[in-house]
Amino acid sequence: MDKVRVGVVGLGNMGSTHAKYLAAGVVQGAELTAVCDINPDRLSWAETALGSHITTFDTIECFLSFPDLDAVIICTLHYTHPDVAIKAFAHGLHVLIEKPAGVYTKQVREMNEAAKQSGRAFGIMYNQRTNPLYVKVKALIETGELGEIRRTNWTITDWYRSQAYYDSGSWRATWSGEGGGVLLNQCPHQLDLWQWMLGMLPYRVRAFCSFGKYRQIEVEDEVTAYVEYTNGATGVFMTTTAEAPGTNRLEIVGDKGKVVIEEEKLHFWQLQTPETKFNQTNTEPFAQPESWQCHVPIHYKPNENGHQKITQNWVEHILKGVPLLAPGVEGIRGLELSNAMYLSSWRADWVELPIDEQAYYEALQKRIASSHSRQV
């Protein structure tokens, strides 16, 4: 194969974006051949915007059976990602899913197993994994520059969404329609980056979610979560859609230094003696290890687009076996964090990881059963 024939299913915001840059030919080795949406307006848009040579489908079954298709990008509603992906694998197609991987880990684990059995390429649109800031933090941790991790704190409150946003779709911010709020819709990138950079998930979570606190919605609009890792590290993750102007500040402290990302800038303090070693040998009551504030260059490439980069990498993985930047099977990790935060809030107690998937599934079903579409 020297060209991957790609289809896009779900032509909402993200699906349209992917279809457009694929149709424009900016992803080398890929060719957009088909799109699928249940909404005829979106298919009309596709014919005009993408060109009449693109085949359009209004049912997923026919779309997936289209012979001029090697691979699909799945941009449907959150709940349907695993189901559509499993069907695509059954058709022998390669898959790239939009985030989140799904709504509950039980469903996502089934998708991961189907991916494995199919032997097809499976990626997830974690475009923030290409952001040079987070790539650099991951490198600082992987190379041991930060030392053993002790504490992380991510305050990510710049997801402002007013009531008008929630009222713009009847499915929005409902348990039945979306299956979650700020954690599931706005934070999947941060939840993924958090575990991806650290290279570990916490072993337990105590979260405090507020549901419909600042907005008239069923799901959470404010979360503070405290987590603990097996190596002794602690973490706080704080988010809300009701704050303006929001904050996006990540702090990671290790035995050998501290890194802070805020306002798209990386700040790094490097200890000249690891804290543990300094503490063992120091004899002066008020002394502390010397730290240098270092300027760490971040290499932004002009015009680089994270979405296109993930798609390009996925295509190169299919064609040449290049390793995936964001393997689809890793989508479960950030999702497990948000599932654990809900469960901890509902139980008003610690939740240990890996979570009890069945228990989460049942707790979610109860909320779905009493869920109402929004008045729009």
Next chain:
Amino acid sequence: MDKVRVGVVGLGNMGSTHAKYLAAGVVQGAELTAVCDINPDRLSWAETALGSHITTFDTIECFLSFPDLDAVIICTLHYTHPDVAIKAFAHGLHVLIEKPAGVYTKQVREMNEAAKQSGRAFGIMYNQRTNPLYVKVKALIETGELGEIRRTNWTITDWYRSQAYYDSGSWRATWSGEGGGVLLNQCPHQLDLWQWMLGMLPYRVRAFCSFGKYRQIEVEDEVTAYVEYTNGATGVFMTTTAEAPGTNRLEIVGDKGKVVIEEEKLHFWQLQTPETKFNQTNTEPFAQPESWQCHVPIHYKPNENGHQKITQNWVEHILKGVPLLAPGVEGIRGLELSNAMYLSSWRADWVELPIDEQAYYEALQKRIASSHSRQV
């Protein structure tokens, strides 16, 4: 009275400092007449450093009975503050205590009642209440500039203390000797400022304290506390003595703006429409209220010293009835926060405020009973 005759009891770090500036005559309307310490070396120091006209005592009873004394500054060990203060009030003396007010609120409440009955002046050395940064934040809140408070986050981890610090005194970081760790020894100012600026205490606390995690000590060296207020606001307070370089960052978000203090600088974002009002009237799904980043001037007075300012204010309160900047009875508020954090950790559950003082007292006594002096 046109001059307050002041005595200082406890000539450790802080007591010596107060005695020196009083002896130097920098506090107008005050005259140092006596000092007291059980350690003869400290009394020798006093005779040399303060002058032979200062009367020295080695027992508190004789010190408090000294006729040339109107008021005392109490700088003894934490546990003894309430006991010494109660005795001083019984002698008709005005009192200024060092922080913390005491170790447990039961004891401090008794001191507050004795103060009230005595009718004497009662202050506490919360010198950070004179810091123009925090004075300004308090003003922003009191004048309504920030609007209804929604969220606070204080990360105060720049209290680095190595094992050498803890090993410098056998009483240090023991339940019997100090009665607490970073919350009781390093954080009393922040705990006070937090409640003082906001003008409210949380109604419940869920804290995660680690005892002897990074240092060989009995008490806590790392704390993450999550709190909730009756108006719906949430808060996180995070501290440790094991981090280098530490962070000192306070963020307070209100309905009308956000303030951040970091690296001794105040940053203020002012919303042009209160968030609640914007949310009610806005019709654009992705719009958000306009915010202005404002430069708020902070007026530092050259050579101003917070300790001296608190002492000067206390003296003027005695002489002229000027209101106290830091009334002694308010010392219980920050202490109640730290007591609640311990109790929450020990119970692994929420603790509601006001706390059950007797329960805390008993829980502390259990720890004191099995407490050991440090090997020095």
